[in-house]
Amino acid sequence: MDTFSEHLIKNEPTDSIAEQSLKMFYQKCENIRISEDDFKENLKITFKDILADIKSIGSWPLLDPKWNESKFDLNGMLINLAKLGKHENGLFTLINPGAPLMVVAPIRDDGADDLRLRDKGIKRVLKENNITFSDKTVDKDFEDFLKLYRKLRKFPIEDPLEVDQIGIREQVVKDQFPSIDFEKILENLVDPGNEKAMEMVKNRTVIHKINFFFGKNESLETIIQKTQKRVLANFLIFHFIDSSASSFKNQYNIEKCDEMATDNLPEAALSVIVRNHFDRENIQIVSDLVEEIKDSFEEMIQESTWLHESTKKAGILKLRKMKKTIGYPEEFENLDEIYKKMNLLPTDSFYTMLKKIDRLRGEMTMNFVALESLLDPSNDLLETNARYSMLENYLMIMVPFMDDPLFDSTFPKYAIMAGVGSVLGHEIGHGFDELGSGFNENGKRKNWWQKEDSEEYKRRMECLIDQYNNYDDPDFGKGHFNGSNTIGEMLADGFGMDTAWRIVRKLDMEKEPKIIGFDNDNTRKIFFRVAALSFCAPRDTDDIENILDREHPTDSFRVNGVFSNMKAFVETFNCPVGSPMNPKKKCELF
Numbered sequence: 001m002d003t004f005s006e007h008l009i010k011n012e013p014t015d016s017i018a019e020q021s022l023k024m025f026y027q028k029c030e031n032i033r034i035s036e037d038d039f040k041e042n043l044k045i046t047f048k049d050i051l052a053d054i055k056s057i058g059s060w061p062l063l064d065p066k067w068n069e070s071k072f073d074l075n076g077m078l079i080n081l082a083k084l085g086k087h088e089n090g091l092f093t094l095i096n097p098g099a100p101l102m103v104v105a106p107i108r109d110d111g112a113d114d115l116r117l118r119d120k121g122i123k124r125v126l127k128e129n130n131i132t133f134s135d136k137t138v139d140k141d142f143e144d145f146l147k148l149y150r151k152l153r154k155f156p157i158e159d160p161l162e163v164d165q166i167g168i169r170e171q172v173v174k175d176q177f178p179s180i181d182f183e184k185i186l187e188n189l190v191d192p193g194n195e196k197a198m199e200m201v202k203n204r205t206v207i208h209k210i211n212f213f214f215g216k217n218e219s220l221e222t223i224i225q226k227t228q229k230r231v232l233a234n235f236l237i238f239h240f241i242d243s244s245a246s247s248f249k250n251q252y253n254i255e256k257c258d259e260m261a262t263d264n265l266p267e268a269a270l271s272v273i274v275r276n277h278f279d280r281e282n283i284q285i286v287s288d289l290v291e292e293i294k295d296s297f298e299e300m301i302q303e304s305t306w307l308h309e310s311t312k313k314a315g316i317l318k319l320r321k322m323k324k325t326i327g328y329p330e331e332f333e334n335l336d337e338i339y340k341k342m343n344l345l346p347t348d349s350f351y352t353m354l355k356k357i358d359r360l361r362g363e364m365t366m367n368f369v370a371l372e373s374l375l376d377p378s379n380d381l382l383e384t385n386a387r388y389s390m391l392e393n394y395l396m397i398m399v400p401f402m403d404d405p406l407f408d409s410t411f412p413k414y415a416i417m418a419g420v421g422s423v424l425g426h427e428i429g430h431g432f433d434e435l436g437s438g439f440n441e442n443g444k445r446k447n448w449w450q451k452e453d454s455e456e457y458k459r460r461m462e463c464l465i466d467q468y469n470n471y472d473d474p475d476f477g478k479g480h481f482n483g484s485n486t487i488g489e490m491l492a493d494g495f496g497m498d499t500a501w502r503i504v505r506k507l508d509m510e511k512e513p514k515i516i517g518f519d520n521d522n523t524r525k526i527f528f529r530v531a532a533l534s535f536c537a538p539r540d541t542d543d544i545e546n547i548l549d550r551e552h553p554t555d556s557f558r559v560n561g562v563f564s565n566m567k568a569f570v571e572t573f574n575c576p577v578g579s580p581m582n583p584k585k586k587c588e589l590f
């Protein structure tokens with residue numbers, strides 16, 4: 001990160017629009033962080049910008065003494081909010097649950113029922129823009145806002161998983177919501193001009209049959225119909241001011257502008273790192289490693305003594321069709337085009353910059369929903385090392401994974417396999433874990449297992465679950481664990497070590513260089529020692545309740561539990577039969 005910050009500070013000229021945008025954002029941030037004058041100037045423009053945005057949404061009663069109900073257009077306002085990049089408009093929110101889908105959902109109580117919104121938000125926007133208003137009117141309007149707020153936000157919360165979901169294009173939805181045009185709202189959140197994506201997004205958006213939307217006596221629609229238009233218009237604008245306020249509130253206590261820049265423009269930051277601080281040759285090397293691990297995975301499936309031919313064939317097909325992105329997603333090659341559309345300007349207020357970025361991130365989410373992009377923009381690009389998505393049968397290996405301290409192309413092969421190799425095998429293994437094994441080569445839910453095979457696989461999973469449930473952990477003791485929660489990760493760990501080992505066992509041990517400090521060990525022993533080092537950590541003092549929620553088993557199990565199931569480990573270290581690392585009952589996978 002240090003070299004990256006230095007890069008931002010140096011601010012050398014560049015042709016890349018993405019990089020220019022990143023530096024512009026960073027510079028603006030630094031200016032208002034350091035200079036009192038810049039901060040004040042920025043604030044002044046911010047209030048002007050907020051007012052301009054309010055006017056773009058629709059007619060606001062507090063701005064227009066002659067306001068009357070004929071000036072109110074609910075869908076017009078909702079659509080204009082979408083144009084500003086707002087996925088949440090005050091009445092409902094559009095959520096991307098991680099998978100390529102959109103869900104129309106209620107907004108949870110977000111604490112906007114607070115006089116600070118009235119005094120420091122609404123009245124301040126009016127004052128700073130020299131708009132005369134009567135306190136009495138604003139106070140009365142705010143009271144009406146609160147009443148509606150409570151009605152909408154205090155709706156009993158239901159578990160959406162327990163009710164049906166309906167596509168928003170279904171007639172039932174149109175009949176239920178004569179006041180809301182969901183399709184038009186969605187259209188305006190997508191990159192304008194990309195009609196294909198608009199269609200896809202509309203087809204992939206659902207609404208849950210919860211009472212908030214479909215209640216018999218009271219629902220969002222009946223509330224809208226029973227509420228005065230003035231109250232609704234104010235409600236949407238007040239909500240907008242509240243959401244904008246949170247954006248400029250943050251400007252009072254900016255700490256680190258380099259972090260803020262990378263958080264907001266992670267693709268640009270990644271491209272700067274790749275271009276300036278990263279050995280691009282590593283991308284090819286890691287790409288080759290993925291293929292090598294895939295070959296090893298195929299060998300593991302082929303050599304299985306219990307899988308039937310048809311299951312093997314389907315599994316290998318899935319393996320071979322697994323898509324991969326190494327280091328830098330191809331879609332970022334045209335990052336400049338994407339950033340050009342965002343059009344950040346040095347004269348923009350910080351608020352407007354954040355708004356433009358928000359709009360861009362929203363469009364990226366929609367591209368993900370429309371299946372035009374494989375990247376979920378909510379994943380942290382700079383933190384992610386490696387990830388597998390079963391819905392797309394897609395493996396993503398990011399730049400941080402291919403750099404110090406995890407990877408260096410000069411490491412001996414067995415050390416690379418123990419580190420990066422086993423992680424690659426682990427991620428690929430998620431395609432075959434308890435969930436992944438239910439999806440086929442195209443990421444569609446399909447059972448490709450012969451019946452006896454899936455029954456046998458379940459028995460083998462039970463073996464692992466039991467093993468972890470009875471595991472005697474040095475930090476937590478015995479009998480606290482719930483192996484059903486961690487089965488996916490335990491399977492992936494097993495696959496990861498097995499595939500990496502298969503490559504190491506074929507190496508000529510005499511020819512492999514030793515690592516200083518391990519001179520007395522043969523390279524096979526060093527392989528296991530290096531693999532164990534990845535899980536070296538201080539004593540785990542987390543509460544047992546948290547451990548039970550974790551997807552991963554304890555670090556100790558990820559080493560000792562996994563190794564004790566491997567014949568290769570037992571043979572390499574000559575563990576006596578029945579000793580803790582060589583139990584009579586081993587849980588083997590394929």
Ligand SMILES: [Zn+2]
Pocket residue numbers: 426427430489492
């Ligand atoms: Zn995992």
